[in-house]
Amino acid sequence: MTDNVYVPVTATVEKVTLEAGGARPIRTFRFRIDDEKEWPKFHHKPGQFAIISHFGTGESVFAITSYPNSEGIIEVSVMRVGNVTAKLHELEVGDKVGIRGPYGNDFPVDDWKGKNMIFIGAGIGISPVRSVYQWVLNEENRKDFGDVTLIYGARTPSDLAYKEEIKELEARDDLDLWLCIDWKFGPNGPTGESAEDGWPAINMQSPGETEVPDGQNRFTCFVPQLVEVVKPDPKDAIVVTCGPPIAIKYITEALDRLGWQPEQIYTTLENRMKCGIGKCGRCNIGELYICKHGPVFTSAEICKMVPEF
Numbered sequence: 001m002t003d004n005v006y007v008p009v010t011a012t013v014e015k016v017t018l019e020a021g022g023a024r025p026i027r028t029f030r031f032r033i034d035d036e037k038e039w040p041k042f043h044h045k046p047g048q049f050a051i052i053s054h055f056g057t058g059e060s061v062f063a064i065t066s067y068p069n070s071e072g073i074i075e076v077s078v079m080r081v082g083n084v085t086a087k088l089h090e091l092e093v094g095d096k097v098g099i100r101g102p103y104g105n106d107f108p109v110d111d112w113k114g115k116n117m118i119f120i121g122a123g124i125g126i127s128p129v130r131s132v133y134q135w136v137l138n139e140e141n142r143k144d145f146g147d148v149t150l151i152y153g154a155r156t157p158s159d160l161a162y163k164e165e166i167k168e169l170e171a172r173d174d175l176d177l178w179l180c181i182d183w184k185f186g187p188n189g190p191t192g193e194s195a196e197d198g199w200p201a202i203n204m205q206s207p208g209e210t211e212v213p214d215g216q217n218r219f220t221c222f223v224p225q226l227v228e229v230v231k232p233d234p235k236d237a238i239v240v241t242c243g244p245p246i247a248i249k250y251i252t253e254a255l256d257r258l259g260w261q262p263e264q265i266y267t268t269l270e271n272r273m274k275c276g277i278g279k280c281g282r283c284n285i286g287e288l289y290i291c292k293h294g295p296v297f298t299s300a301e302i303c304k305m306v307p308e309f
Protein backbone atom coordinates (compact mmCIF):
# COMPACT_ATOMS: atom_id res chain seq x y z
CA MET A 1 0.00 0.00 0.00
CA THR A 2 1.37 3.43 -0.99
CA ASP A 3 1.57 6.43 1.40
CA ASN A 4 0.38 8.79 -1.35
CA VAL A 5 -2.80 10.31 0.13
CA TYR A 6 -4.29 10.86 -3.34
CA VAL A 7 -4.25 7.16 -4.21
CA PRO A 8 -7.69 5.69 -3.51
CA VAL A 9 -8.34 2.21 -2.16
CA THR A 10 -10.46 -0.02 -4.34
CA ALA A 11 -13.99 -0.99 -3.39
CA THR A 12 -16.66 -3.20 -4.94
CA VAL A 13 -20.26 -2.22 -5.65
CA GLU A 14 -22.47 -4.43 -3.43
CA LYS A 15 -25.86 -2.84 -4.05
CA VAL A 16 -27.41 -0.20 -6.30
CA THR A 17 -30.80 1.36 -5.49
CA LEU A 18 -32.61 3.73 -7.83
CA GLU A 19 -33.96 6.30 -5.37
CA ALA A 20 -35.50 8.87 -7.68
CA GLY A 21 -36.15 9.15 -11.42
CA GLY A 22 -36.72 12.26 -13.49
CA ALA A 23 -34.19 14.44 -15.29
CA ARG A 24 -31.66 14.22 -12.45
CA PRO A 25 -32.00 10.70 -11.09
CA ILE A 26 -30.51 9.64 -7.75
CA ARG A 27 -28.94 6.24 -7.10
CA THR A 28 -27.63 4.98 -3.78
CA PHE A 29 -24.52 2.80 -3.98
CA ARG A 30 -23.26 0.49 -1.28
CA PHE A 31 -19.53 -0.06 -1.67
CA ARG A 32 -17.34 -2.41 0.37
CA ILE A 33 -13.63 -1.66 0.68
CA ASP A 34 -11.76 -4.60 -0.86
CA ASP A 35 -8.83 -4.80 1.56
CA GLU A 36 -10.07 -5.79 5.02
CA LYS A 37 -7.00 -4.17 6.62
CA GLU A 38 -8.33 -0.77 5.39
CA TRP A 39 -11.76 -1.17 7.03
CA PRO A 40 -10.87 0.54 10.35
CA LYS A 41 -9.77 3.69 8.45
CA PHE A 42 -13.22 3.96 6.89
CA HIS A 43 -15.08 4.00 10.22
CA HIS A 44 -16.63 7.40 9.49
CA LYS A 45 -18.72 9.77 11.59
CA PRO A 46 -22.07 11.37 10.58
CA GLY A 47 -21.38 14.37 8.33
CA GLN A 48 -18.08 13.22 6.80
CA PHE A 49 -17.62 12.78 3.06
CA ALA A 50 -15.79 10.46 0.69
CA ILE A 51 -14.19 11.03 -2.70
CA ILE A 52 -15.23 8.34 -5.17
CA SER A 53 -13.35 7.72 -8.42
CA HIS A 54 -14.76 6.22 -11.54
CA PHE A 55 -11.63 4.79 -13.14
CA GLY A 56 -10.79 6.51 -16.41
CA THR A 57 -13.27 9.37 -15.79
CA GLY A 58 -12.46 11.22 -12.56
CA GLU A 59 -13.31 11.78 -8.90
CA SER A 60 -16.30 13.40 -7.17
CA VAL A 61 -17.22 14.25 -3.60
CA PHE A 62 -20.19 12.69 -1.80
CA ALA A 63 -21.62 12.77 1.70
CA ILE A 64 -21.44 9.35 3.35
CA THR A 65 -25.01 8.37 4.16
CA SER A 66 -24.45 4.97 5.77
CA TYR A 67 -24.49 4.29 9.50
CA PRO A 68 -20.91 4.19 10.87
CA ASN A 69 -19.67 0.59 10.70
CA SER A 70 -16.54 -1.54 11.02
CA GLU A 71 -17.21 -3.70 7.97
CA GLY A 72 -15.75 -1.43 5.31
CA ILE A 73 -19.17 -0.35 4.03
CA ILE A 74 -19.62 3.13 2.57
CA GLU A 75 -22.96 4.22 1.09
CA VAL A 76 -23.42 7.35 -0.97
CA SER A 77 -26.43 8.75 -2.84
CA VAL A 78 -25.48 10.24 -6.18
CA MET A 79 -27.51 12.69 -8.25
CA ARG A 80 -26.63 12.44 -11.96
CA VAL A 81 -25.55 15.94 -13.00
CA GLY A 82 -22.37 15.58 -15.11
CA ASN A 83 -19.44 13.45 -16.25
CA VAL A 84 -18.43 11.49 -13.15
CA THR A 85 -21.93 11.12 -11.73
CA ALA A 86 -23.24 9.85 -15.12
CA LYS A 87 -20.52 7.16 -15.18
CA LEU A 88 -21.21 6.20 -11.57
CA HIS A 89 -24.88 5.76 -12.50
CA GLU A 90 -23.81 3.06 -14.99
CA LEU A 91 -22.16 0.95 -12.25
CA GLU A 92 -23.52 -2.50 -11.52
CA VAL A 93 -23.04 -4.92 -8.62
CA GLY A 94 -19.49 -6.31 -8.76
CA ASP A 95 -17.96 -3.26 -10.49
CA LYS A 96 -14.95 -1.52 -8.93
CA VAL A 97 -14.46 2.11 -7.83
CA GLY A 98 -11.74 3.99 -5.94
CA ILE A 99 -12.48 5.63 -2.58
CA ARG A 100 -10.58 8.23 -0.56
CA GLY A 101 -11.69 9.40 2.85
CA PRO A 102 -13.50 9.70 5.13
CA TYR A 103 -12.73 13.42 5.18
CA GLY A 104 -13.96 16.55 6.93
CA ASN A 105 -15.41 17.24 10.35
CA ASP A 106 -18.62 15.70 11.64
CA PHE A 107 -21.87 16.65 13.35
CA PRO A 108 -21.28 16.89 17.14
CA VAL A 109 -23.98 14.30 17.89
CA ASP A 110 -22.67 13.58 21.41
CA ASP A 111 -23.14 17.24 22.40
CA TRP A 112 -26.79 17.05 21.32
CA LYS A 113 -27.85 14.30 23.72
CA GLY A 114 -31.10 15.23 25.50
CA LYS A 115 -32.14 17.68 22.74
CA ASN A 116 -35.14 17.58 20.41
CA MET A 117 -33.85 17.08 16.85
CA ILE A 118 -35.26 18.67 13.69
CA PHE A 119 -33.91 17.45 10.35
CA ILE A 120 -34.61 19.49 7.22
CA GLY A 121 -33.57 18.22 3.77
CA ALA A 122 -34.19 19.86 0.40
CA GLY A 123 -33.54 17.80 -2.75
CA ILE A 124 -30.27 15.83 -2.72
CA GLY A 125 -29.48 17.73 0.52
CA ILE A 126 -31.36 14.94 2.28
CA SER A 127 -28.30 12.75 1.76
CA PRO A 128 -25.96 14.20 4.46
CA VAL A 129 -28.98 14.82 6.71
CA ARG A 130 -29.78 11.09 6.46
CA SER A 131 -26.45 10.12 8.03
CA VAL A 132 -27.45 12.05 11.17
CA TYR A 133 -31.11 11.03 11.44
CA GLN A 134 -30.05 7.41 10.98
CA TRP A 135 -27.64 7.93 13.87
CA VAL A 136 -30.28 9.49 16.12
CA LEU A 137 -32.96 6.91 15.21
CA ASN A 138 -30.65 3.93 15.62
CA GLU A 139 -31.85 1.76 18.52
CA GLU A 140 -28.52 2.25 20.33
CA ASN A 141 -28.92 6.06 20.33
CA ARG A 142 -32.66 6.89 20.13
CA LYS A 143 -33.10 6.99 23.93
CA ASP A 144 -30.45 9.76 24.15
CA PHE A 145 -32.60 12.25 22.20
CA GLY A 146 -35.98 13.92 22.68
CA ASP A 147 -38.61 14.43 19.95
CA VAL A 148 -37.45 13.90 16.38
CA THR A 149 -38.95 15.72 13.37
CA LEU A 150 -37.98 15.19 9.72
CA ILE A 151 -39.00 17.76 7.09
CA TYR A 152 -38.10 16.80 3.53
CA GLY A 153 -39.03 18.16 0.10
CA ALA A 154 -38.22 17.46 -3.53
CA ARG A 155 -39.50 18.73 -6.87
CA THR A 156 -42.06 15.95 -7.45
CA PRO A 157 -43.08 12.72 -5.66
CA SER A 158 -40.80 10.74 -8.00
CA ASP A 159 -37.85 13.00 -7.06
CA LEU A 160 -38.17 12.04 -3.37
CA ALA A 161 -35.25 9.78 -2.44
CA TYR A 162 -35.30 6.86 0.04
CA LYS A 163 -38.95 6.03 -0.73
CA GLU A 164 -38.87 2.64 1.04
CA GLU A 165 -37.15 4.20 4.06
CA ILE A 166 -39.76 7.00 4.11
CA LYS A 167 -42.53 4.38 4.38
CA GLU A 168 -40.71 2.82 7.36
CA LEU A 169 -40.16 6.23 8.97
CA GLU A 170 -43.82 7.14 8.48
CA ALA A 171 -44.82 4.00 10.40
CA ARG A 172 -42.66 4.91 13.42
CA ASP A 173 -44.37 6.52 16.39
CA ASP A 174 -41.19 8.23 17.62
CA LEU A 175 -40.75 10.45 14.57
CA ASP A 176 -42.81 13.30 13.12
CA LEU A 177 -42.42 13.20 9.32
CA TRP A 178 -43.40 16.04 6.95
CA LEU A 179 -43.01 15.98 3.17
CA CYS A 180 -43.51 18.50 0.38
CA ILE A 181 -43.28 18.77 -3.39
CA ASP A 182 -42.72 21.97 -5.36
CA TRP A 183 -45.47 24.27 -6.60
CA LYS A 184 -46.65 23.94 -10.19
CA PHE A 185 -45.42 26.96 -12.16
CA GLY A 186 -47.50 29.14 -14.51
CA PRO A 187 -46.38 32.14 -16.58
CA ASN A 188 -46.41 34.32 -13.42
CA GLY A 189 -44.63 31.95 -11.05
CA PRO A 190 -46.12 29.40 -8.62
CA THR A 191 -49.83 28.86 -9.30
CA GLY A 192 -50.82 28.24 -5.67
CA GLU A 193 -52.62 25.00 -6.66
CA SER A 194 -51.93 21.49 -5.37
CA ALA A 195 -49.28 19.91 -7.59
CA GLU A 196 -50.64 16.34 -7.11
CA ASP A 197 -53.62 14.58 -5.54
CA GLY A 198 -52.94 14.01 -1.84
CA TRP A 199 -50.50 16.94 -1.69
CA PRO A 200 -52.75 19.94 -0.79
CA ALA A 201 -51.38 23.44 -1.33
CA ILE A 202 -50.44 25.33 1.82
CA ASN A 203 -51.57 28.92 2.42
CA MET A 204 -49.08 30.49 -0.01
CA GLN A 205 -49.45 34.05 1.34
CA SER A 206 -49.21 33.06 4.98
CA PRO A 207 -47.72 29.55 5.37
CA GLY A 208 -47.88 29.67 9.18
CA GLU A 209 -51.70 29.98 8.99
CA THR A 210 -52.15 26.82 6.90
CA GLU A 211 -54.82 24.54 8.32
CA VAL A 212 -53.37 21.08 8.89
CA PRO A 213 -56.01 18.33 8.99
CA ASP A 214 -55.23 15.43 11.38
CA GLY A 215 -52.87 12.95 9.72
CA GLN A 216 -52.03 15.24 6.78
CA ASN A 217 -48.22 15.40 6.48
CA ARG A 218 -47.75 15.98 2.72
CA PHE A 219 -48.14 19.37 1.09
CA THR A 220 -47.45 21.34 -2.07
CA CYS A 221 -44.94 24.10 -1.16
CA PHE A 222 -41.24 24.82 -0.89
CA VAL A 223 -39.28 23.40 2.04
CA PRO A 224 -38.83 26.77 3.85
CA GLN A 225 -42.61 27.27 3.70
CA LEU A 226 -43.17 23.78 5.13
CA VAL A 227 -40.90 24.79 8.01
CA GLU A 228 -43.32 27.66 8.72
CA VAL A 229 -46.28 25.25 8.58
CA VAL A 230 -44.62 22.78 11.00
CA LYS A 231 -43.28 25.54 13.32
CA PRO A 232 -40.53 23.53 15.07
CA ASP A 233 -40.02 24.78 18.63
CA PRO A 234 -36.48 26.09 19.27
CA LYS A 235 -36.55 25.23 23.00
CA ASP A 236 -33.83 22.66 23.81
CA ALA A 237 -33.56 21.76 20.15
CA ILE A 238 -31.10 21.50 17.27
CA VAL A 239 -31.73 21.77 13.53
CA VAL A 240 -29.67 19.85 10.97
CA THR A 241 -30.35 21.05 7.43
CA CYS A 242 -28.88 20.69 3.96
CA GLY A 243 -29.93 21.59 0.44
CA PRO A 244 -29.16 24.02 -2.37
CA PRO A 245 -27.76 27.34 -1.04
CA ILE A 246 -30.97 29.23 -1.90
CA ALA A 247 -33.07 26.71 0.06
CA ILE A 248 -30.72 26.94 3.07
CA LYS A 249 -30.96 30.73 2.98
CA TYR A 250 -34.78 30.69 3.12
CA ILE A 251 -34.91 27.81 5.62
CA THR A 252 -32.60 29.81 7.91
CA GLU A 253 -34.80 32.91 7.53
CA ALA A 254 -37.92 30.86 8.35
CA LEU A 255 -36.21 29.44 11.46
CA ASP A 256 -35.14 32.94 12.48
CA ARG A 257 -38.78 34.09 12.35
CA LEU A 258 -39.66 31.14 14.61
CA GLY A 259 -37.11 32.27 17.21
CA TRP A 260 -34.19 29.95 16.42
CA GLN A 261 -30.65 31.15 17.17
CA PRO A 262 -27.93 30.68 14.50
CA GLU A 263 -25.91 28.56 16.99
CA GLN A 264 -28.73 25.96 17.00
CA ILE A 265 -28.72 25.47 13.22
CA TYR A 266 -26.17 23.11 11.65
CA THR A 267 -25.62 22.63 7.95
CA THR A 268 -23.05 21.13 5.66
CA LEU A 269 -21.52 23.11 2.79
CA GLU A 270 -20.92 21.67 -0.68
CA ASN A 271 -18.27 24.00 -2.12
CA ARG A 272 -16.42 22.65 -5.15
CA MET A 273 -13.52 20.47 -3.95
CA LYS A 274 -10.50 18.82 -5.46
CA CYS A 275 -8.05 17.35 -2.91
CA GLY A 276 -10.49 17.06 0.03
CA ILE A 277 -7.67 17.43 2.56
CA GLY A 278 -6.85 21.15 2.79
CA LYS A 279 -3.99 21.20 0.26
CA CYS A 280 -5.21 22.64 -3.05
CA GLY A 281 -7.18 25.75 -2.01
CA ARG A 282 -10.14 24.92 -4.27
CA CYS A 283 -12.76 25.02 -1.54
CA ASN A 284 -11.69 27.86 0.73
CA ILE A 285 -13.78 30.77 1.97
CA GLY A 286 -11.34 33.27 3.44
CA GLU A 287 -9.00 31.37 5.73
CA LEU A 288 -11.29 28.36 6.09
CA TYR A 289 -10.93 25.22 4.00
CA ILE A 290 -14.42 23.78 3.75
CA CYS A 291 -13.00 20.28 3.18
CA LYS A 292 -10.88 20.39 6.32
CA HIS A 293 -12.54 22.80 8.79
CA GLY A 294 -16.00 21.73 7.52
CA PRO A 295 -18.13 20.73 5.74
CA VAL A 296 -20.28 20.95 8.92
CA PHE A 297 -20.81 24.47 10.29
CA THR A 298 -23.41 26.26 12.37
CA SER A 299 -25.38 29.11 10.80
CA ALA A 300 -23.52 31.44 13.18
CA GLU A 301 -20.16 30.30 11.74
CA ILE A 302 -21.41 30.60 8.16
CA CYS A 303 -22.72 34.14 8.76
CA LYS A 304 -19.22 35.16 9.92
CA MET A 305 -17.54 33.78 6.78
CA VAL A 306 -20.27 34.80 4.28
CA PRO A 307 -21.87 37.96 5.68
CA GLU A 308 -24.71 38.01 3.13
CA PHE A 309 -25.79 34.42 3.93
Ligand SMILES: Cc1cc2nc3c(=O)[nH]c(=O)nc-3n(C[C@H](O)[C@H](O)[C@H](O)COP(=O)(O)OP(=O)(O)OC[C@H]3O[C@@H](n4cnc5c(N)ncnc54)[C@H](O)[C@@H]3O)c2cc1C
Nearest residue numbers: 060061062063077078079081082083084085127270271272
Ligand atom coordinates in the same frame (compact mmCIF):
# COMPACT_ATOMS: atom_id res chain seq x y z
C1 LIG B 1 -18.91 17.98 0.73
C2 LIG B 1 -19.75 17.65 -0.49
C3 LIG B 1 -20.73 16.68 -0.38
C4 LIG B 1 -21.49 16.36 -1.51
N1 LIG B 1 -22.43 15.38 -1.38
C5 LIG B 1 -23.14 14.99 -2.45
C6 LIG B 1 -24.05 13.90 -2.34
O1 LIG B 1 -24.23 13.29 -1.28
N2 LIG B 1 -24.71 13.52 -3.48
C7 LIG B 1 -24.54 14.18 -4.67
O2 LIG B 1 -25.17 13.77 -5.66
N3 LIG B 1 -23.70 15.22 -4.80
C8 LIG B 1 -22.98 15.63 -3.72
N4 LIG B 1 -22.07 16.66 -3.85
C9 LIG B 1 -21.95 17.33 -5.16
C10 LIG B 1 -21.12 16.45 -6.09
O3 LIG B 1 -19.76 16.42 -5.62
C11 LIG B 1 -21.14 17.05 -7.53
O4 LIG B 1 -22.45 17.01 -8.01
C12 LIG B 1 -20.28 16.19 -8.45
O5 LIG B 1 -18.92 16.38 -8.13
C13 LIG B 1 -20.50 16.55 -9.89
O6 LIG B 1 -19.59 15.79 -10.63
P1 LIG B 1 -19.78 15.53 -12.18
O7 LIG B 1 -18.44 15.19 -12.77
O8 LIG B 1 -20.86 14.54 -12.43
O9 LIG B 1 -20.28 16.93 -12.69
P2 LIG B 1 -19.51 17.99 -13.61
O10 LIG B 1 -19.48 17.42 -15.01
O11 LIG B 1 -18.21 18.38 -12.99
O12 LIG B 1 -20.51 19.18 -13.49
C14 LIG B 1 -21.90 19.02 -13.82
C15 LIG B 1 -22.71 20.12 -13.19
O13 LIG B 1 -22.67 19.99 -11.75
C16 LIG B 1 -22.20 21.20 -11.18
N5 LIG B 1 -21.39 20.88 -9.99
C17 LIG B 1 -20.22 20.21 -9.96
N6 LIG B 1 -19.76 20.13 -8.68
C18 LIG B 1 -20.65 20.78 -7.90
C19 LIG B 1 -20.75 21.06 -6.49
N7 LIG B 1 -19.82 20.71 -5.61
N8 LIG B 1 -21.83 21.76 -6.07
C20 LIG B 1 -22.77 22.17 -6.93
N9 LIG B 1 -22.74 21.94 -8.26
C21 LIG B 1 -21.70 21.25 -8.73
C22 LIG B 1 -21.39 21.87 -12.28
O14 LIG B 1 -21.39 23.30 -12.16
C23 LIG B 1 -22.18 21.50 -13.52
O15 LIG B 1 -23.28 22.35 -13.70
C24 LIG B 1 -21.29 17.02 -2.76
C25 LIG B 1 -20.29 17.98 -2.86
C26 LIG B 1 -19.52 18.29 -1.74
C27 LIG B 1 -18.42 19.29 -1.88
Ligand code: FES
Nearest residue numbers: 274276280281291
Ligand atom coordinates in the same frame (compact mmCIF):
# COMPACT_ATOMS: atom_id res chain seq x y z
S1 FES C 1 -10.54 20.73 -1.66
FE1 FES C 1 -8.41 21.15 -1.68
S2 FES C 1 -8.21 22.56 -0.06
FE2 FES C 1 -10.27 21.90 0.11
